[in-house]
Structure formats: structure tokens, C-alpha cells
Amino acid sequence: MGGSLRSWMRRHALLLLQIFLILALAIYIARGFDVEEFLQAFSQIDPHLLLYLVLFEIAYYLTHALAYWALAYRRFRVPVKDAIGGTMVAWLVDLLLPSAFIEGDIVRIVFLKQYGEWAEAISYGLFFRFLLNITLSVFILAASLLALNVYIGFSNYLAVYISAVVLALLSSAVIALFIFDTKRVKRLSARLVSRLPVGNKQTLIRDLGRFLDYVSETSRDFSPYNLYLWLSVLALMGQWISGVLTPYFSLKCVGIDVNPLLIAPGYTILSTLSLVSIGVPFMIGSVDAALITLYLVLGVPKERAVVAALIGRSVTIIVTLTLIYPIGMYYSRKIFSKKNLEGIKETINRIAKEYGIEFPFVKL
Numbered sequence: 169m170g171g172s173l174r175s176w177m178r179r180h181a182l183l184l185l186q187i188f189l190i191l192a193l194a195i196y197i198a199r200g201f202d203v204e205e206f207l208q209a210f211s212q213i214d215p216h217l218l219l220y221l222v223l224f225e226i227a228y229y230l231t232h233a234l235a236y237w238a239l240a241y242r243r244f245r246v247p248v249k250d251a252i253g254g255t256m257v258a259w260l261v262d263l264l265l266p267s268a269f270i271e272g273d274i275v276r277i278v279f280l281k282q283y284g285e286w287a288e289a290i291s292y293g294l295f296f297r298f299l300l301n302i303t304l305s306v307f308i309l310a311a312s313l314l315a316l317n318v319y320i321g322f323s324n325y326l327a328v329y330i331s332a333v334v335l336a337l338l339s340s341a342v343i344a345l346f347i348f349d350t351k352r353v354k355r356l357s358a359r360l361v362s363r364l365p366v367g368n369k370q371t372l373i374r375d376l377g378r379f380l381d382y383v384s385e386t387s388r389d390f391s392p393y394n395l396y397l398w399l400s401v402l403a404l405m406g407q408w409i410s411g412v413l414t415p416y417f418s419l420k421c422v423g424i425d426v427n428p429l430l431i432a433p434g435y436t437i438l439s440t441l442s443l444v445s446i447g448v449p450f451m452i453g454s455v456d457a458a459l460i461t462l463y464l465v466l467g468v469p470k471e472r473a474v475v476a477a478l479i480g481r482s483v484t485i486i487v488t489l490t491l492i493y494p495i496g497m498y499y500s501r502k503i504f505s506k507k508n509l510e511g512i513k514e515t516i517n518r519i520a521k522e523y524g525i526e527f528p529f530v531k532l
Contacts, residue, residue, distance in 0.1 A: 189457065190454075190457045193457050202471050206471040206475060209471055210475055213421045213479065217420050220413075220417045221421065221480070221483050222486075224417065225487045226487060228414065232404070233252040235399075235403035237251030238396045239400040240280060242394065242396045243288060244280055244292075245283070246280075252495065253496075254280075255276070256495040256496040256499060257275050257279065258273075259488075260493060260497070273297055274293075277289045278512070280293060281508075290383065291347060291387060294343050296400075298340050298343040299400060302340050304404075307408040308432065311433050314429050315432070347387045350381060354376075354377050358373050408432075413428065414480055415480055416428045416431055418476040418479050418483075419476045422476050434462040456477055
């Protein structure tokens with residue numbers, strides 16, 4: 169019994185750590201919590217500021233969709249409305265089944281497969297994740313350096329933010345290696361395949377090499393002279409700016425005015441805790457704790473920090489239910505249509521037969 173419990177705890181270490189942090193934060197907030205101040209903060213909410221909050225929340229998702237469309241348009245000729253629909257499906261999956269955004273990335277790849285080949289879709293899907301990581305890292309780094317000129321005490325948190333930037337850049341480097349350095353990836357994949365318990369190893373290595381060559385050929389689209397690429401970058405920067413302005417106006421709603429430059433680097437807290445989400449729909453708990461932690465670090469009284477977090481998260485859920493959910497559900501029927509699912513199943517079946525690979529949890 170004890171051994172099985174220890175085994176379960178090792179497998180769910182991140183879950184237990186997050187639950188512990190959320191409980192610790194809840195206990196800290198409960199100590200000396202002023203209910204009267206909490207209710208007063210609610211009574212002082214400015215409805216005009218709520219409108220700005222809603223607009224920037226919507227802008228956050230639409231600029232993300234614009235970035236995705238701009239990156240994919242040159243090769244796939246994806247209509248803007250379909251790009252919006254595809255990204256809304258990805259957001260919906262990420263919000264309902266959070267797991268380090270992996271599901272959303274898979275959805276974006278499956279979406280692009282409708283307009284091209286798997287190698288193209290995978291290459292573009294990975295490069296979009298690469299752009300997300302790079303632009304977010306640049307944004308956090310630039311905001312951190314600018315924030316030092318605004319608030320000298322900010323230097324106490326700079327090491328934490330820089331560490332998150334380094335981790336994001338390292339993950340970007342791995343993605344860039346896969347897309348742009350196919351020779352090295354071929355050697356690594358050949359070593360990996362040689363150790364796998366699969367049949368037809370030489371055939372698998374040969375076909376995998378051809379696939380990587382196709383990925384490399386697709387990567388030529390990501391030229392610095394590609395104007396659509398720069399439009400995608402600008403749209404992603406717009407996404408991060410919109411993301412900063414949502415907590416900014418959440419705080420403004422409760423009478424707290426904080427320089428947006430001091431909020432911007434807090435994306436590291438939000439991103440890190442979101443990546444280890446406990447899997448609850450809308451990431452309830454993880455992001456709420458992250459928001460409140462960010463506000464407390466910025467010196468916001470705990471009562472108003474809780475109200476601001478409740479306002480911001482309520483707007484997020486409302487926007488999800490009124491914008492992301494209906495669009496996402498409509499386009500999910502197209503992306504995961506019977507025809508597309510049959511195509512994916514046939515691809516998996518062919519790989520299994522040709523290379524002697526068994527896929528766990530997949531019934532063919």
C-alpha cells in the first residue's frame with residue numbers, strides 16, 4: 169500500500185505541488201482578510217472600465233488568430249475566418265483540457281493538414297509555437313528592462329523573470345533545431361529508431377529522412393524577407409500587449425492604478441503555473457492563484473487583489489462561453505469530421521503496418 173502511494177505521489181508531483189501552493193496562498197489571504205474592504209472594492213467597480221477589459225480580452229484571442237493566419241497564408245492560403253475558427257478550437261481544447269498547451273498545438277497541426285501535407289502542417293505548427301515562445305521572451309525581457317527604470321525594487325524579481333525567459337528560449341532552440349537542422353535531427357532519429365523495438369527499421373529511417381527533408385524544404389518559407397512572417401510577429405506582440413492590459417484594467421476596476429510595465433513581466437508567473445495546470449476546465453485554480461500572486465507582488469491589498477482576479481477571470485470565462493465556445497464547437501465539427509478522422513486513422517494504420525509499430529491506446 170505504501171509503495172503504491174509513493175508511486176502515485178511521484179507521478180503526480182506537479183499536481184501535489186500546485187495544490188499545496190494554492191492552499192498556502194488561500195491560507196495567507198484568509199489571515200486578516202477584511203470582508204468590508206472586499207465588499208467595498210466590489211461596489212466601486214467602474215462599468216466603463218469593464219468594457220475596456222472585455223475589448224482587450226477579445227483582442228487577445230483575435231490577434232493570436234491573425235498571427236496564425238498571417239504565418240499560414242503564404243503556403244496554405246487559409247481564409248481569415250477559417251484561421252479564426254481553427255485557433256478558437258485550439259483555445260477551447262487548451263482551456264477545457266489544459267496540459268502545457270500540447271493539445272492546442274496538435275489541433276493547429278491537424279487543422280493545417282486540411283490544406284496540405286503532414287510535413288507542412290507539422291513544420292508550420294512547430295514554427296508557430298517557436299514564434300510564440302520567442303515573441304513572449306522578447307516581450308518579457310524588454311518589459312523587464314523598461315520596468316527597472318520605473319521601479320528600482322523590480323530588480324528583486326528580475327532573476328526570476330530572466331530564468332523563465334531562458335527556459336522559453338531553450339525550448340525555442342529545440343524547435344528550431346528540428347525545423348532548420350535536419351541533418352543533426354536525422355542522425356539523432358536514426359540512433360533512436362535503432363534502439364526501438366520496431367520492425368523494418370531501415371525503411372523507417374529512410375522514410376523519416378525523407379519526411380525531415382520535406383520539413384526542411386518547408387522551412388524556407390520562414391525567411392526574414394517574408395512580410396507575412398513579420399505580420400505574424402507584430403500580431404503576436406499585439407497579443408501580449410492585450411494580455412497585459414487585461415489585468416491592468418482588472419486592477420483599474422477596483423481603484424488600483426499600476427504601471428503596465430510592472431505587470432508585463434508577470435507573464436512568467438502566469439505562463440509557468442498555466443503549464444502545470446491541474447487539468448480543471450478554464451484552468452480554474454492555477455491561473456487564479458497566479459493572478460492573485462502577481463497582484464500581491466505588485467503591492468495590491470489582498471482584498472482588492474482577489475476582487476481584481478475574480479473580475480478578470482469572470483470576463484475570461486464569459487468571453488470563452490460567448491466567443492470561443494460557439495466558434496470552436498462549430499469549427500471542431502469540420503476539423504474533426506468523420507472524413508478527417510478516418511484519414512488520420514488510415515495514416516496511423518499504414519505506419520503501424522509498414523514499420524511494425526504498435527500504438528498504445530489506439531485501436532485500429
